[in-house]
Amino acid sequence: MTRFGMAIDMARCTGCQTCVVACQMHHALRPGVAWCAVDALEWGRWPDADRAFLPHACLHCDEPLCVSVCPTAASHKRDDGTVGIDEARCIGCGVCLTACPYGARTLNREDAWHFGAPSPAPYEIEGEGRVGVAEKCTFCIERVQVGLLPACVEACPVEARAFGDLDDPESPASAFAAETGARPVPGTGVLYADGGRGLDIGRVVTERYYAPASRSQTADGRVGEGNPAVVAGAGAAAAALAAAAGLAAKRNRDRRAKAQRRA
Amino acid sequence: MFGDSIIWYLFLGGGGAGAAAVLAACDLLFAHRSRLGRSDRLAWTDELSRPLFARGYLAATVALVLGALCLLFELGRPERFLYVLALPTASVLTFGSYVLAATIVCAAALGGVALFGSARTPVVLVRALEWAALALGLATTAYTGVLLAQIGFVPLWGSPLLPALFTCSSLSVGVACTMAAALPDARRAPRLLRALARADSVVIAVEALVLTAYLASAAFGSGQAEAVEAFLFGPGMWFFWIGFVACALALPLALDFSYTGCGRVALAAAAVPLVLAGGFFLRYCIVNVPWT
Ligand code: SF4
Ligand code: SF4
Numbered sequence: 001m002t003r004f005g006m007a008i009d010m011a012r013c014t015g016c017q018t019c020v021v022a023c024q025m026h027h028a029l030r031p032g033v034a035w036c037a038v039d040a041l042e043w044g045r046w047p048d049a050d051r052a053f054l055p056h057a058c059l060h061c062d063e064p065l066c067v068s069v070c071p072t073a074a075s076h077k078r079d080d081g082t083v084g085i086d087e088a089r090c091i092g093c094g095v096c097l098t099a100c101p102y103g104a105r106t107l108n109r110e111d112a113w114h115f116g117a118p119s120p121a122p123y124e125i126e127g128e129g130r131v132g133v134a135e136k137c138t139f140c141i142e143r144v145q146v147g148l149l150p151a152c153v154e155a156c157p158v159e160a161r162a163f164g165d166l167d168d169p170e171s172p173a174s175a176f177a178a179e180t181g182a183r184p185v186p187g188t189g190v191l192y193a194d195g196g197r198g199l200d201i202g203r204v205v206t207e208r209y210y211a212p213a214s215r216s217q218t219a220d221g222r223v224g225e226g227n228p229a230v231v232a233g234a235g236a237a238a239a240a241l242a243a244a245a246g247l248a249a250k251r252n253r254d255r256r257a258k259a260q261r262r263a
Numbered sequence: 264m265f266g267d268s269i270i271w272y273l274f275l276g277g278g279g280a281g282a283a284a285v286l287a288a289c290d291l292l293f294a295h296r297s298r299l300g301r302s303d304r305l306a307w308t309d310e311l312s313r314p315l316f317a318r319g320y321l322a323a324t325v326a327l328v329l330g331a332l333c334l335l336f337e338l339g340r341p342e343r344f345l346y347v348l349a350l351p352t353a354s355v356l357t358f359g360s361y362v363l364a365a366t367i368v369c370a371a372a373l374g375g376v377a378l379f380g381s382a383r384t385p386v387v388l389v390r391a392l393e394w395a396a397l398a399l400g401l402a403t404t405a406y407t408g409v410l411l412a413q414i415g416f417v418p419l420w421g422s423p424l425l426p427a428l429f430t431c432s433s434l435s436v437g438v439a440c441t442m443a444a445a446l447p448d449a450r451r452a453p454r455l456l457r458a459l460a461r462a463d464s465v466v467i468a469v470e471a472l473v474l475t476a477y478l479a480s481a482a483f484g485s486g487q488a489e490a491v492e493a494f495l496f497g498p499g500m501w502f503f504w505i506g507f508v509a510c511a512l513a514l515p516l517a518l519d520f521s522y523t524g525c526g527r528v529a530l531a532a533a534a535v536p537l538v539l540a541g542g543f544f545l546r547y548c549i550v551n552v553p554w555t
Contacts, residue, residue, distance in 0.1 A: 065413075065414065068413070069355065069413060070352065070354055070356075071346075071347045071354045071357045072350045072357075089350065090343075091340050091343040091346050091347065093334070093337075093338055093347075094338075094339070095356055098417075099414045107339050109339055131339070132340045133339055206416070210554075240534075241533070243529075243532040243535065246532075247446075247532045
């Protein structure tokens with residue numbers, strides 16, 4: 001059976017971002033949206049320091065959590081191993097964004113066009129429905145189905161990426177992996193060769209790019225004035241005091257009234 | 264993608280469903296016991312009144328609807344919200360949307376019966392609605408936990424005890440709501456309020472046990488000791504200790520005990536908002552668990 005996948009060699013990647021732009025142009029992505037990213041990793045201290053570029057996007061997981069949480073089946077896994085999103089079915093609930101361990105998904109709410117234009121340029125029409133819905137790398141399935149390579153693979157000037165059927169040992173992706181020593185991120189359809197650095201790519205991507213539930217509230221931004229939680233807490237405490245004080249006062253008054261009546 | 268509104272959704276949805284379940288359970292218990300002889304009856308159930316149910320179910324309905332709206336307005340495509348019901352899948356959110364919607368219907372209908380019902384309202388219908396409200400309410404409270412538990416790679420989320428914890432918390436919020444609904448009649452119905460306060464302490468005690476088991480199993484069972492440590496002693500620790508442990512567990516437990524002891528209504532009244540705030544902060548802490 002076909003199981004499409006991609007192999008990436010970090011030893012070759014120069015961090016030029018050509019793949020990012022090729023993807024944005026090919027899919028007519030809205031301003032600010034990128035389905036794939038190339039990030040610089042740096043660690044250590046001179047002379048024991050290193051730097052590497054990490055191209056990453058949806059890893060087309062074998063058993064994608066994004067698909068099993070989707071309430072409308074807009075996110076789906078195809079027989080060819082790729083994970084897709086039917087944007088006409090997506091309600092934009094965003095559960096899949098929290099469920100994707102690799103931060104691969106975006107939900108863009110802004111109905112904007114490049115250069116502030118009020119309407120899409122002719123080459124931007126494809127992205128018209130992509131507002132308020134989840135989106136991510138599709139492995140360029142519409143190109144692959146007619147025998148072309150994904151846009152990023154074709155665009156890469158140093159051939160750091162290869163694409164093909166992972167179940168076929170002769171496929172370009174398998175051959176590339178054999179040549180570069182790329183190993184799969186466990187449970188996914190993407191393989192990485194890290195130039196002998198011994199990185200745990202899946203872990204690195206999760207740690208750096210997972211979109212945690214509290215993305216809007218970083219650890220230090222949490223305890224600020226006007227933080228809704230703090231306000232709610234203070235409000236509840238005040239309400240508790242007020243409720244107790246009010247009832248106590250009413251009781252006292254009733255008791256006094258009773259005493260007066262008796263007197 | 265979950266932001267602050269998911270916390271409100273989990274809190275209002277869970278709490279409202281808990282309240283509906285508690286109210287339904289009260290009336291079912293009354294109906295069941297009233298068939299027995301006088302001596303076997305629970306004295307406090309005689310003090311259940313229509314205004315109590317009207318107030319309680321109304322509050323539950325409002326909370327549930329507000330909770331649903333919290334999720335609805337966060338959708339990227341709010342106009343497509345019916346897809347969740349119309350294009351059902353085997354997902355947790357689909358299940359939750361169905362049971363939440365059905366709980367709203369039951370709570371609203373029972374509120375309507377309490378407000379406008381007459382002797383001609385068929386008892387069978389009311390009983391059926393109450394059983395449905397109980398079952399659906401419990402399903403909704405558990406669902407709010409499963410929604411997070413299925414995203415198991417997030418530290419502290421992937422535990423079967425999380426739905427149990429959320430269920431306990433929702434029931435405690437539900438009992439608190441019922442206490443609030445019973446407060447205006449506190450003088451006429453002291454035994455009812457006392458029974459509710461007792462129920463509240465039992466639920467809170469169970470909740471504390473489940474919390475301990477939940478954290479212990481995460482720390483020692485699933486090797487998330489670091490995450491538990493950051494949760495208990497990290498930068499957000501006071502939300503947990505003051506917001507949840509003090510507000511939802513320690514203080515209401517003390518207040519409920521002193522109320523059942525001395526009968527000062529103000530004590531019971533003070534427990535209610537504390538339980539509600541504590542329920543909110545439990546969701547706040549879990550949704551915002553720190554990454555280690
Ligand atoms: S990487 Fe994320 S978006 Fe892609 S298949 Fe896996 S879970 Fe889904
Ligand atoms: S945002 Fe869209 S694709 Fe993601 S879970 Fe919701 S409906 Fe499914």
